[in-house]
Amino acid sequence: MPRPRPSGERDTAAVSGAPGARDRHRGIALTALCFLVCAALGLQSWTALRATGFDLGIFDQAVRAYAHFELPRSPIKNVHHEFPPGFSLLGDHFTPALALLAPLYWLWDDPRTLILAQAALFAAGVPVVRRIARHAFADAAPLVARRAADLGGLVYALGWPLLNSAYNGFHEVAFAVPFTLLMLERGLAHRYGATAFWAALLCTAKEDMGLVVGAYGLVLAVRAHRAGHRTGRATGAVLALAGPLLSALVITWFLPAMGGPEGYYWSYGSLGADPADALAHVLTAPWVLLQAAVTPFVKVAMVAWILGTLALLPLGSPTFLLAVPLLAERVLSDNPNHWPVINHYDAFLWPILLTAALETLARLHARRGIRSWAVTAIALSSAAAVVLGLGLLVRPDFWRPSPDKRPLATAAALIPDGATVEADNTVAPRLTARTDVVIADRTPRGADWVLLRVNDRTFPFASTEEQRQRVALLLAHGYTKVWHRDGTVLLHRTTPTPVPGAHRPGPDSTPVREAVPDDVGANLLLR
Structure with missing residues (x-):
C-alpha cells in the first residue's frame, strides 16, 4: 500500500484539473512551433554559411569523438589555441552531458545533427514551462491557469535567447535549458528526489x-x-x-x-589577477564591484535588455536569485564577448527568468494587477524575438550565402576526403565530417590544403591584408593555387618546402587566449 504523502507535499500539476485533449493539442502545437523555429534558424545559418568552426565545428568534432568512444577532442579548438595534441575538451569546460548526443551520430554523422538536437532540447522545455505555469497559478481559476500555461509556453517557445542560440549553431546551453526547467518544475511539484536528480x-x-x-x-x-x-x-x-x-x-x-x-578563463582583471587577489581586493574596496559592473555602459544596457524584455517581472520572485551568479559572471567580466545579447549566454538565463516572471504574475493575479504587466511582458518579449530571430526567417537574403562566402562551399567540395586542411572559419563545419580540419589562423599549420578568403576579413585574422600575405607566403613556399573565385583561394601543397613560421602545437605547448577584436562588445546587438 503506498505511503500517503505529508500534508502539502502533493504534485500540484492537477490542481486546476487534468489537461483535456484541446489543452494537450495546444501543448503539442507549441512544442512543434519551438522546434521548427529553432531548427529553421539553425539550418538557415548552416545554409548561409554563418554557422562557423567556432563553435559548431568544435562541438561537432567533440561529439563525433564521443561517438567513436573517445574523449571529446577538437583539432579546431586545440590547434588554434595551442593546446597540446590530444587535449580533451573536458579540460576546457565540464560538459559531459554532450556525450548523450553521441548515439545520434551513429544515425547521421553530420554537424546538422547538433542543430536539430539543440532545437529538440529547447522544444522539450515547452511542456515543462506549461507545467510551471500551472503550478504558479494553482490557486487561480482553471481558465486563468490554462491561459497562463498557453502564454507561458508561447513566450518560452519564441524566446529571443533561444532564437539567438539556434541562430549561432550549437552550444552546451542546449542541455542547460531543459535541465534547469525540469529542476525548477519538480521543485514546484514538491518532488524533491527528482529535483535533486535534475x-x-x-x-x-x-x-x-x-x-x-x-x-x-x-x-x-x-x-x-x-x-x-x-x-x-x-x-x-x-x-x-x-x-x-x-x-x-x-x-x-x-x-x-x-x-x-590554470586561470585560462579568468577574465576579471579589474578585480584582481586571480580569485584570491580579487577576493582580497573586493573585501578592502567593495565599490570596485559596482565600478566593474557598469563599465563600459554596454553592461548596463545588457542587464536592462535582459530584464526589460520581460517587463522586469523576474525581479518579483526569489527564483531570480538563480540568475545572479550568471549575470555577475558577465557584468564583472573584462571579456567583451560576454556583453552583447546576440550570443548563447542569455539562453542559460531564459528558464530562470521566465519561471520567475510566471511566479510574479501569479502573485500579481492574486492582487488583481496582472493584465497590464502580462500584456507588457508579452509585447516586449515578442518584439525582441522578431528583432533577434523571427525577422531573419522571412528574409530571403538570409537564406543564401553572401557573395563573399558563396565560393567557399564550392571550393570545399574540391578537397578530398581524409586530407589535412586549414579552412576559413566560415566553411570549417562543412569539412569536419570528412577531413582533418583546423581553422586558418595567423600561424601557418602546414596542412595539405588551405582554403581562405582574401577580400573579406575572417576570424581570427586582424585584416584582409594579413590574409593576402598568408596566401602569398604559401605560394612562395610549396603551395599551388588550384582554384580561385571572387576573392576565395584554394591552395594545395605540392612540394615539401618549409613555410616560415609554420607551427603545430606539441606536447609542451602553452595555450594562448583569444585576442578579442576591438569592435566586439561595443554594440549590444552587433552580430
Whole structure:
C-alpha cells in the first residue's frame, strides 16, 4: 500500500484539473512551433554559411569523438589555441552531458545533427514551462491557469535567447535549458528526489551550473521550510552546499587534471589577477564591484535588455536569485564577448527568468494587477524575438550565402576526403565530417590544403591584408593555387618546402587566449 504523502507535499500539476485533449493539442502545437523555429534558424545559418568552426565545428568534432568512444577532442579548438595534441575538451569546460548526443551520430554523422538536437532540447522545455505555469497559478481559476500555461509556453517557445542560440549553431546551453526547467518544475511539484536528480544533471552541462544549483537550493529550502516540508528543506540544504562545492571541485581540480591551464578563463582583471587577489581586493574596496559592473555602459544596457524584455517581472520572485551568479559572471567580466545579447549566454538565463516572471504574475493575479504587466511582458518579449530571430526567417537574403562566402562551399567540395586542411572559419563545419580540419589562423599549420578568403576579413585574422600575405607566403613556399573565385583561394601543397613560421602545437605547448577584436562588445546587438 503506498505511503500517503505529508500534508502539502502533493504534485500540484492537477490542481486546476487534468489537461483535456484541446489543452494537450495546444501543448503539442507549441512544442512543434519551438522546434521548427529553432531548427529553421539553425539550418538557415548552416545554409548561409554563418554557422562557423567556432563553435559548431568544435562541438561537432567533440561529439563525433564521443561517438567513436573517445574523449571529446577538437583539432579546431586545440590547434588554434595551442593546446597540446590530444587535449580533451573536458579540460576546457565540464560538459559531459554532450556525450548523450553521441548515439545520434551513429544515425547521421553530420554537424546538422547538433542543430536539430539543440532545437529538440529547447522544444522539450515547452511542456515543462506549461507545467510551471500551472503550478504558479494553482490557486487561480482553471481558465486563468490554462491561459497562463498557453502564454507561458508561447513566450518560452519564441524566446529571443533561444532564437539567438539556434541562430549561432550549437552550444552546451542546449542541455542547460531543459535541465534547469525540469529542476525548477519538480521543485514546484514538491518532488524533491527528482529535483535533486535534475540538479545533478544540470551540473554536467557546464562547470558554473553548480552555482545555479546552489542558489536554487537556498530558494527551495526557504520555501519548503515555510510550507513545513522537511524533505524539501533537507533537499534544498544539500543542493545549496553541493552545487557550489561541485563547481569549485571541477574548476580547481577536474579541469586542471584534464590538462586545462590554470586561470585560462579568468577574465576579471579589474578585480584582481586571480580569485584570491580579487577576493582580497573586493573585501578592502567593495565599490570596485559596482565600478566593474557598469563599465563600459554596454553592461548596463545588457542587464536592462535582459530584464526589460520581460517587463522586469523576474525581479518579483526569489527564483531570480538563480540568475545572479550568471549575470555577475558577465557584468564583472573584462571579456567583451560576454556583453552583447546576440550570443548563447542569455539562453542559460531564459528558464530562470521566465519561471520567475510566471511566479510574479501569479502573485500579481492574486492582487488583481496582472493584465497590464502580462500584456507588457508579452509585447516586449515578442518584439525582441522578431528583432533577434523571427525577422531573419522571412528574409530571403538570409537564406543564401553572401557573395563573399558563396565560393567557399564550392571550393570545399574540391578537397578530398581524409586530407589535412586549414579552412576559413566560415566553411570549417562543412569539412569536419570528412577531413582533418583546423581553422586558418595567423600561424601557418602546414596542412595539405588551405582554403581562405582574401577580400573579406575572417576570424581570427586582424585584416584582409594579413590574409593576402598568408596566401602569398604559401605560394612562395610549396603551395599551388588550384582554384580561385571572387576573392576565395584554394591552395594545395605540392612540394615539401618549409613555410616560415609554420607551427603545430606539441606536447609542451602553452595555450594562448583569444585576442578579442576591438569592435566586439561595443554594440549590444552587433552580430
